Amino acid sequence: MSDHDIQLLALGASVGMYFMLLVQIVFGVLDDRRDRKAVRAAEARLQAARERADA
DSSP states (O other): OOHHHHHHHHHHHHHHHHHHHHHHHHHHHHHHHHHHHHHHHHHHHHHHHHHHHHO
16 A cells, blocks of 8 residues: 555545534534424423413
C-alpha cells in the first residue's frame, strides 16, 4: 500500500467520522425540540386538569 492510498484511507475515515458527528448533532437537536414540545403539551394538560379540579 502506497503513501497515497494510506492518505486517502485516513481522509475517508476522518470525513466519515465528521459526517456521523454532524448527523448525531442534527438529530439530537431535532429530538430535543420534540421533547420540549411534548413537555409543553403535558404541562398544558396538567394545567387544564388542575383548573377543572379547582372548578
